[in-house]
Amino acid sequence: MAEEKEPEKYHQESESSETYFSFGDDMELNQFDGLPFSSRYYKLLQERRTLPVWKVKRQFEDALVKKQLVIVSGPARTGRSTQIPQWCAEFCLSTRYRHGTVACTQASRQRAVDLALRVSDEMDVNIGHEVGYSVSLEACCCSDTVLRYCTDDILLKEMMSDPFLEKYAIIIIDQAHQRTISTDLLLGLLKAVLVNRPELRVVVLAAPPLTNGFLSHFPGAPLINLESQRPPEVVHSCGGGKDYFYCAMRLVLEIHRTKEDGDVVVFLASEDEVHGAHSILQKEGTRLGGELGHIVPVVLCPSQGGLPFPPPTDERGSCRKSRRVFLAIQEAEDLWWPMESVHFVIDTGVQKKMVYNPRIRANSEVLQSISRCQAELRKKLCGPAGKCFCLYADDSQLPAQRLPQILESNITSTVLFLKRMEIGGVGQCQFINRPDPEGLMQALEELDYLAALDDDGNLSEMGIIMSEIPLEPQMAKAVLASCEFDCVSEMLTIAAMLSAPSCFLEPASGMTHNAVLCRRKFQHPEGDHFTLINVYNAFKRSQSVPYFSAEKWCQDHFLDHSALKMAEQVRSELMDTLNRIELPVSEAAFGTRSNASNLKRALLAGFFMQIARDVDGAGNYLILAHKHVAQVHPLSGYGLQSNKLGVPEWVVFHEYMLSENNCIRIVSEISPQVFIQMAPLYFFYNLPPSESKDVLQDMLNPHRHTACKDERHKVSGDANNNSSVPSSDRCVIQ
Numbered sequence: 001m002a003e004e005k006e007p008e009k010y011h012q013e014s015e016s017s018e019t020y021f022s023f024g025d026d027m028e029l030n031q032f033d034g035l036p037f038s039s040r041y042y043k044l045l046q047e048r049r050t051l052p053v054w055k056v057k058r059q060f061e062d063a064l065v066k067k068q069l070v071i072v073s074g075p076a077r078t079g080r081s082t083q084i085p086q087w088c089a090e091f092c093l094s095t096r097y098r099h100g101t102v103a104c105t106q107a108s109r110q111r112a113v114d115l116a117l118r119v120s121d122e123m124d125v126n127i128g129h130e131v132g133y134s135v136s137l138e139a140c141c142c143s144d145t146v147l148r149y150c151t152d153d154i155l156l157k158e159m160m161s162d163p164f165l166e167k168y169a170i171i172i173i174d175q176a177h178q179r180t181i182s183t184d185l186l187l188g189l190l191k192a193v194l195v196n197r198p199e200l201r202v203v204v205l206a207a208p209p210l211t212n213g214f215l216s217h218f219p220g221a222p223l224i225n226l227e228s229q230r231p232p233e234v235v236h237s238c239g240g241g242k243d244y245f246y247c248a249m250r251l252v253l254e255i256h257r258t259k260e261d262g263d264v265v266v267f268l269a270s271e272d273e274v275h276g277a278h279s280i281l282q283k284e285g286t287r288l289g290g291e292l293g294h295i296v297p298v299v300l301c302p303s304q305g306g307l308p309f310p311p312p313t314d315e316r317g318s319c320r321k322s323r324r325v326f327l328a329i330q331e332a333e334d335l336w337w338p339m340e341s342v343h344f345v346i347d348t349g350v351q352k353k354m355v356y357n358p359r360i361r362a363n364s365e366v367l368q369s370i371s372r373c374q375a376e377l378r379k380k381l382c383g384p385a386g387k388c389f390c391l392y393a394d395d396s397q398l399p400a401q402r403l404p405q406i407l408e409s410n411i412t413s414t415v416l417f418l419k420r421m422e423i424g425g426v427g428q429c430q431f432i433n434r435p436d437p438e439g440l441m442q443a444l445e446e447l448d449y450l451a452a453l454d455d456d457g458n459l460s461e462m463g464i465i466m467s468e469i470p471l472e473p474q475m476a477k478a479v480l481a482s483c484e485f486d487c488v489s490e491m492l493t494i495a496a497m498l499s500a501p502s503c504f505l506e507p508a509s510g511m512t513h514n515a516v517l518c519r520r521k522f523q524h525p526e527g528d529h530f531t532l533i534n535v536y537n538a539f540k541r542s543q544s545v546p547y548f549s550a551e552k553w554c555q556d557h558f559l560d561h562s563a564l565k566m567a568e569q570v571r572s573e574l575m576d577t578l579n580r581i582e583l584p585v586s587e588a589a590f591g592t593r594s595n596a597s598n599l600k601r602a603l604l605a606g607f608f609m610q611i612a613r614d615v616d617g618a619g620n621y622l623i624l625a626h627k628h629v630a631q632v633h634p635l636s637g638y639g640l641q642s643n644k645l646g647v648p649e650w651v652v653f654h655e656y657m658l659s660e661n662n663c664i665r666i667v668s669e670i671s672p673q674v675f676i677q678m679a680p681l682y683f684f685y686n687l688p689p690s691e692s693k694d695v696l697q698d699m700l701n702p703h704r705h706t707a708c709k710d711e712r713h714k715v716s717g718d719a720n721n722n723s724s725v726p727s728s729d730r731c732v733i734q
Contacts (some may be wrong), residue, residue: 017317031093032123032130032146041124048122051079060084063222064091068194069202071218075224075380076333080205081174082119089123089130099169101145105152105176107184108331109135116140116149123147124667132177136567143642152182159465163424164193166581169201172275176206176214177373179404179432181414186219188429188681189421196553205541209373210401217432230384232345236394243275244348244391249280251389256288256295256323262343262386265325267378268331268537269367270352274327275506279502281325285342301329316320330370333377345382347375349392354412354419357658358442360626361609363410364658368686371402404433411435412473415443416452419459420467435565448685449609450477468581471495480583485598488578489588490533494603496571497532498666501563505633517559523637526596527651527668530638533590536571539564601672601678603652608679610653612664613672613692619647622666623656624687630662638667650675676700 030037048054053074061540065089085104090486092102106112116133125131132141134150141148152173159165171190176183190202204214208225215223237247255264268274278297285295324341330351334535344508355361370378375398379388406414418429447453450473452463459467462480469476475495481490497503507515522538525531542553554677578585589595612621613632619638620629632638638647652667652675676684676699684700687693 030124031090033125035124037124040121043124048079053079053083053085053662055224056224058085060087060224061091064201064203067220068198068200069204069221070224071206071211071214071221072206072224072226073206073208075207075377077380077383078226080226082122084203085115085147085149085172085206086123087173088201091201092146092282094368096148097169100167102147102170102172103155103165103168103172104147104149104172105155105183107152107175107180107183108154109151111175112149112151113138118422119147119149123607131265137573152180152186156182156185158471159189159426159469160417160420160424163421163426164197165200166197168197170203171200172205174201174205176204177210179210179402179406181405181409181411184406184432185414185417185429187214188431189426191218191430192426192428201607202507203306204595207377209376213432217430224734227614232379232382232384232386232388233621234379234388234390236392237331237394244269244350245277245316247391248346248348249277249284250352250732251346252281252295252325253284253288259292260343262328262382264346265326265328265342265378265381266346266348267328267330267351267531268348269329270365271329273500274301274329275300277327282651283328284314287355296322296324298324298326300326304481308490320513330374333374333381334383337659340383342382343386345378345388347378347387347390347392349375349386349390349396349398353408353462356406356439358436358439358731360656361410361446362624362628362656362658364413368396371394371400372398372399379477386549406431407433408433408438410443412443412446415440416447416463417468418472419453423459423464445610447473449680450474450606451680452477457572464579465583468516470578471499474606475499476606476607478602479578481605482602483578483583483585484585485602487595487598487602488583488585490590490595490599491568491602492571492574492578493536494529495532495574496567496601497536498568499570500561503532503535503560503563503567505558505560507558518557519635521557526600528636528666529599529668530596531608531656532666535559536564536567537590540568540582593631600668600675603668604675604678607652607654607685608675610656610664611670611675612651613695614647614649614651614654615692619652622690622692623664624690624692626657627690628656628662630656630664633657633663633665636665636667661689673699 028036030041041523052641057074059073060070066660072080072084072727081104085102086257088102088104092100103114106115109429112133112135113639114132115126120127120131123131127133128140129142129144131147132145133139133147134141134154136154137150147231155165155171157511163636165171173183173190174188174388176187187204194200194202204218204221211223217219245268249270252264252266266277268277281295281297283529285297329653348369349370351374354366355366356363369392375390384386391576414435423428432614444453444457447463450462450466452460452466452473454460462477465480466473466476469479471479473497478489479495482488504519505515522531522534524534538557539554540549542548544551549560552563553559575585609622611625612623615622616622621631621633622629634653638651648669650670650672652663653664653668656664669728672695676696684693684696
């Protein structure tokens with residue numbers, strides 16, 4: 001470990017300033033802003049001192065002084081995510097910020113915001129000043145911020161311009177047990193940064209079952225274990241099985257009928273199930289007797305803009321309590337929410353995950369059991385006085401831990417980022433779990449096709465510019481191509497709409513026909529990419545109408561207002577990025593024939609690997625890259641439910657999903673001649689043999705068949721000729 005290189009002077013200064021390093025709980029003036037403490041500060045301080053993490057406060061302080069890296073292991077409700085960052089901020093204050101400030105990363109955007117608000121309250125300072133946050137598309141901090149909560153991808157973005165993170169004295173990696181790609185990247189890169197910065201401190205916060213992996217990755221790091229509260233009562237049931245969803249719904253209603261106090265958390269497999277449960281509980285809640293109080297279902301999903309927590313009393317302010325039912329998926333296992341009110345947890349024990357297959361460049365949705373680590377996290381959410389209902393047998397063979405995302409995801413963006421970090425001099429990333437070799441090779445191949453790598457495998461000039469644009473590499477290449485084809489405005493709209501959640505809402509029962517009619521109003525004859533531009537432009541027009549509610553307009557057209565607002569923010573950020581790196585931005589010209597043609601060229605510059613051809617005239621599309629057959633998604637403009645455009649022969653698509661009905665999403669018609677112009681020749685050469693490839697080959701070389709026939713005739717007519725004759729195989733482009 002790099003801590004041996006740390007100067008003795010730093011140790012001496014830290015130890016000699018022991019009186020200054022004491023955290024001054026009895027001071028009347030706030031050490032961060034110099035103002036007197038409020039009465040609320042002392043009230044919260046009493047609550048903080050009851051948290052399990054306070055028992056290890058002195059142990060943590062000593063470890064932070066002596067070691068570069070400290071691992072803290074503790075479940076939810078121990079206070080690790082609120083107290084340890086505050087102690088780190090006080091540590092930096094004790095050294096007068098000589099080495100920088102504190103950054104605390106989170107896997108969840110909403111959790112970063114919620115924790116910053118809570119901690120600023122506990123520290124008795126204003127949010128956005130001494131304590132702030134930075135998340136995607138939103139920042140609330142300033143030059144005076146000494147403790148900043150941020151998502152892990154935000155910190156990675158900072159490393160592109162500051163590889164050694166020299167503005168920070170302490171970096172806290174919270175929720176390390178989530179093993180997101182960004183978290184694993186940070187842990188791998190920080191191991192190299194610690195060697196170059198002996199004064200830097202790194203604190204890893206994780207759940208207990210996964211600490212062994214971190215200890216082996218960081219040998220010699222001290223481990224601090226937090227004592228959790230007495231475990232809750234756990235009830236296992238074998239009756240879930242395939243019917244786990246309705247078992248969970250029945251159990252919620254049974255809990256409500258008991259009239260026991262406390263909110264309920266229900267862990268379901270997917271967002272679709274969460275929204276389905278929300279509808280069921282809303283309907284069933286109205287049928288219950290008034291004496292039971294209300295059931296208030298609350299959706300907790302990453303796609304939600306925020307986490308609305310309705311008050312536990314009804315709207316009339318009566319003493320009759322309502323019961324909140326938090327409907328969650330795996331990402332909500334350690335969200336920051338008002339857990340004091342949660343007395344019941346219902347765990348279905350399953351989750352739906354997207355697993356990436358590098359061979360066919362497709363995601364597939366897989367239903368699988370949760371890990372033992374996740375099961376333990378969920379049990380401890382309801383506190384010692386609560387109950388956890390597990391809809392699976394006690395002896396179920398759950399996997400020990402969840403697989404890291406880096407082993408199940410498309411890592412092309414990750415490889416592009418690491419190539420960029422090599423330029424910054426950080427060196428190789430020391431992964432806890434190295435990416436799958438097949439996925440790594442596929443990522444390098446894709447970057448090579450996109451001209452992001454030079455002949456030596458390093459980032460090309462194109463690759464450096466692509467790494468500056470906060471988009472997937474294929475979309476970043478399409479945006480760069482749009483600068484050449486004068487369709488930047490339209491391409492940025494497409495990129496923003498595809499980066500945000502889907503803007504189309506699932507219609508309620510009985511409203512499907514109306515939703516289809518509304519969607520047809522936006523339908524563009526050129527395809528789904530153009531339809532997204534129509535939707536966005538119509539949304540922007542609705543905002544400019546005086547005394548008109550854009551939110552109401554979205555509701556009337558079965559559109560998601562929050563998704564469109566996010567797309568608006570993403571587009572603004574992309575425009576700022578292009579202006580910062582001084583790329584040309586053309587005027588909008590949507591609706592003209594030349595603009596449509598140029599837009600398709602720009603799309604194909606990035607998505608030439610995602611081309612399909614209708615092989616039978618019935619909508620069965622052969623994907624040229626791997627010869628799988630798929631159908632257009634039913635909600636596409638070319639789908640069967642709303643098809644007024646006919647079935648095009650050649651299409652470019654944004655996403656291929658492996659499911660019961662393999663489908664391609666966001667589809668637009670293209671010309672095969674334009675595809676030949678935009679695709680690299682060596683990509684075309686590497687396509688597997690197919691009739692569709694032969695059709696393209698004939699377009700590329702229209703005299704091929706005639707030449708091949710002449711050669712074969714010549715060979716058969718002159719069998720004794722010893723001269724070398726090119727075979728028909730030579731007609732394939734090299």
